[in-house]
Amino acid sequence: MTAHPQLFLHVLGAIVLFGSVGAATLLAWRGRVANGSGSALAGAAFRTLLGFALPAWIVMFIFGNWTKSKEHIPDATHWLKIGSAIAIAGVLVLLVAVGTSFAWSRTPTRRSLATATGALTTLLLAALAVAWWVMTAKVPS
Amino acid sequence: MEVRPGRDAVGDVRVAGPAEPTRRVRTHAGASVSEFQWLLALHVTGAFLFLGSAVAAGVLNLAAQRAEKPSEVALFLGLARFGAVGIGLGGALTLVLGLWLVHEGGFSYGQTWIILSLVLFAIAGSMGAAGGRRDRGTRELAERLAAEGDAPSTELRARLRDPAALALSYASGLAVVAILALMIWKPGA
Numbered sequence: 657m658t659a660h661p662q663l664f665l666h667v668l669g670a671i672v673l674f675g676s677v678g679a680a681t682l683l684a685w686r687g688r689v690a691n692g693s694g695s696a697l698a699g700a701a702f703r704t705l706l707g708f709a710l711p712a713w714i715v716m717f718i719f720g721n722w723t724k725s726k727e728h729i730p731d732a733t734h735w736l737k738i739g740s741a742i743a744i745a746g747v748l749v750l751l752v753a754v755g756t757s758f759a760w761s762r763t764p765t766r767r768s769l770a771t772a773t774g775a776l777t778t779l780l781l782a783a784l785a786v787a788w789w790v791m792t793a794k795v796p797s
Numbered sequence: 798m799e800v801r802p803g804r805d806a807v808g809d810v811r812v813a814g815p816a817e818p819t820r821r822v823r824t825h826a827g828a829s830v831s832e833f834q835w836l837l838a839l840h841v842t843g844a845f846l847f848l849g850s851a852v853a854a855g856v857l858n859l860a861a862q863r864a865e866k867p868s869e870v871a872l873f874l875g876l877a878r879f880g881a882v883g884i885g886l887g888g889a890l891t892l893v894l895g896l897w898l899v900h901e902g903g904f905s906y907g908q909t910w911i912i913l914s915l916v917l918f919a920i921a922g923s924m925g926a927a928g929g930r931r932d933r934g935t936r937e938l939a940e941r942l943a944a945e946g947d948a949p950s951t952e953l954r955a956r957l958r959d960p961a962a963l964a965l966s967y968a969s970g971l972a973v974v975a976i977l978a979l980m981i982w983k984p985g986a
Contacts, residue, residue: 659981659982659983663981664977664978664981664982667977667981668974668977670845671844671845671848671849671852671977672849672852674845674849674852675848675849675850675851675852675853675855675856676852676853676856678849678850678852678853678880678883679852679853679856679857679876679880682853682857682876682879683857683860683876686872686876690872692868693868693869693872696860696864696866696869696872696873697872700857700860700863700873703860704856704860708852708856785842785845788838788841788842788845789838789842792834792837792838792841793830793834793835793837793838794834795830795834
């Protein structure tokens with residue numbers, strides 16, 4: 657892989673996505689057991705997912721595709737197909753998590769929404785870990 | 798010079814190093830991932846943990862700055878401690894495996910990008926630690942104020958927006974982004 661700004665921005669976007677989803681995960685699981693601070697935690701989780709995670713996903717995806725074009729990587733490459741599939745499924749999970757965190761911020765006493773947000777963001781973190789492993793080790797090739 | 802791990806027709810991994818433009822690192826018999834690929838993937842895992850935890854800590858610090866009540870500030874800064882743990886673990890993993898990769902990839906420890914990365918790593922670590930100590934003081938103040946009635950405090954607000962603490966945190970963040978850039982471009986390799 658040749659070094660160029662698109663690759664740098666793809667990796668930076670992925671890191672910010674991972675970090676912001678990680679922060680939202682902490683906020684959501686803490687919100688599940690919080691007494692009286694649910695509103696602050698829910699608002700912070702929603703703002704984190706909407707203001708950091710979603711833009712980071714866009715940066716990661718756009719510059720990832722740009723890198724793929726620039727490097728002329730074939731569409732059939734397995735590690736690329738796995739990474740792309742995780743990115744596309746991941747944004748759907750992310751959008752649902754944005755929705756549940758928004759609903760939680762509107763009704764902070766509903767802990768089931770904190771649980772749903774925490775479960776979705778935890779799932780997304782695990783999927784991101786698989787994606788960076790596959791795309792770094794480039795397996796299966 | 799750049800590292801180009803990738804499989805060729807016989808399943809070997811091509812690695813470009815300064816001494817040997819194209820060095821072959823044979824995969825273990827029957828294994829689908831070579832030693833170099835394992836190290837690289839684990840190094841990147843450490844980097845994601847290191848940088849991602851820094852992002853998480855930054856996001857939680859921003860949430861603390863927006864909070865009104867001291868109990869909420871204490872809650873957010875308390876969660877940011879998980880970020881600090883991730884920074885420590887990820888940083889250690891990145892550093893150890895990164896140095897191993899330098900050897901495994903046929904690079905020299907004296908190359909510009911490696912020296913600069915290590916210097917920036919030390920700078921980021923010391924600035925982040927200094928910022929972390931200030932955050933701990935702020936969290937302890939917030940916990941005390943929360944126990945004393947949880948009324949908004951101008952002192953706490955000032956501590957959260959302390960320019961010196963913010964400068965340390967942002968400078969530390971910039972240093973790790975610069976390390977990421979060095980890892981990708983490898984100037985002087």
